[in-house]
Amino acid sequence: MPNTTDSRFSAVARPRKPRLSETITEQIEQMIVAGQLRPGDALPSERDLAKDLGVSRPSLREALLLLESRGLVQARRGGGYGVTDITGPIITDPLVHLLQRHPSTVDDVLELRHGLECVAASFAAIRATDADAKRLREMSAQMRKRRREREPLEDADLDVDFHMAVAEASHNVALVHVMRGIFNLMRSNMMRSREVLYRQSGNIALLDDQHVEIVKAIVARDPVAARNAANLHLSFIQTSLREIGQPVAAKKRSRRSATKA
CATH class of the missing domain: 1.20.120.530 (GntR ligand-binding domain-like)
Structure with a gap:
């Protein structure tokens, strides 16, 4: 039987196990979507939020940085993070x-x-x-x-x-x-x-x-x-x-x- 392998394709990489920070990110994103976290809401302090979520502070910090890179939260003046108004006015x-x-x-x-x-x-x-x-x-x-x-x-x-x-x-x-x-x-x-x-x-x-x-x-x-x-x-x-x-x-x-x- 002739080899029909197409050299343009390679084996699909198996999905890796999600990092804890990604799971934290998804949970906070879901809270924003559900309206549990509203635009302008301040997140609890890093210490308190880590305790509430039952995760380590380094994992939480990584999740917050990921959320910030996506424009969903932003650093607040004086420390901490707040939910970004992602649904701001679009009519100029x-x-x-x-x-x-x-x-x-x-x-x-x-x-x-x-x-x-x-x-x-x-x-x-x-x-x-x-x-x-x-x-x-x-x-x-x-x-x-x-x-x-x-x-x-x-x-x-x-x-x-x-x-x-x-x-x-x-x-x-x-x-x-x-x-x-x-x-x-x-x-x-x-x-x-x-x-x-x-x-x-x-x-x-x-x-x-x-x-x-x-x-x-x-x-x-x-x-x-x-x-x-x-x-x-x-x-x-x-x-x-x-x-x-x-x-x-x-x-x-x-x-x-x-x-x-």
């Missing part, structure tokens, strides 16, 4: 400024938020932990306390943090990445929206109540109710802006509808 500030100068785009951003946040609320109702639920309740309560302040900028910060918390409670890494990617865009959109909505004082209480309903549905583990609550919240904002202060957006929609017709 120049684009945010461009959209700010064109009021008609507020409606476009709301349409984008509508799709993302309804999905986020639904998954959050299925997967939120007790800690997630507590965090959402506290955030909605904080917004209600500010009801008399009427500061669009500060309220927009709280608003975007709340909706990001809902996304994080979904424990869907891809969804959180996209939401964080448009963080600056959302913040700008919320500030502009609140500036308009605050022209009618009753809207503030309605917005707060809508946030509470989203939280209630998530805490009740009801994904349909959570999706509906998020849908009602964003639909209310869109409708109110078109009626109160966004005639350009309304006209743009009309032109699109006429073109399709």
Whole structure:
């Protein structure tokens, strides 16, 4: 029988036994993926972390250096490591400024938020932990306390943090990445929206109540109710802006509808 060996190929190397540091790395990576370690979280001291994991400090140190090389953790000023924000904004500030100068785009951003946040609320109702639920309740309560302040900028910060918390409670890494990617865009959109909505004082209480309903549905583990609550919240904002202060957006929609017709 003729020899059919192809000289271009060589025997596959047998996989070597993983080093302990690689196992540590995988475990910490999994904690980041699962949301147990959030962007900005400080890791315990090397001594404490080694004790918690039941490993030697040299193996842990090697794992931390590997995680740092992958951009997942970074050395903190003063010592120790923190989790890197790997899902930082991907929408550039120049684009945010461009959209700010064109009021008609507020409606476009709301349409984008509508799709993302309804999905986020639904998954959050299925997967939120007790800690997630507590965090959402506290955030909605904080917004209600500010009801008399009427500061669009500060309220927009709280608003975007709340909706990001809902996304994080979904424990869907891809969804959180996209939401964080448009963080600056959302913040700008919320500030502009609140500036308009605050022209009618009753809207503030309605917005707060809508946030509470989203939280209630998530805490009740009801994904349909959570999706509906998020849908009602964003639909209310869109409708109110078109009626109160966004005639350009309304006209743009009309032109699109006429073109399709």
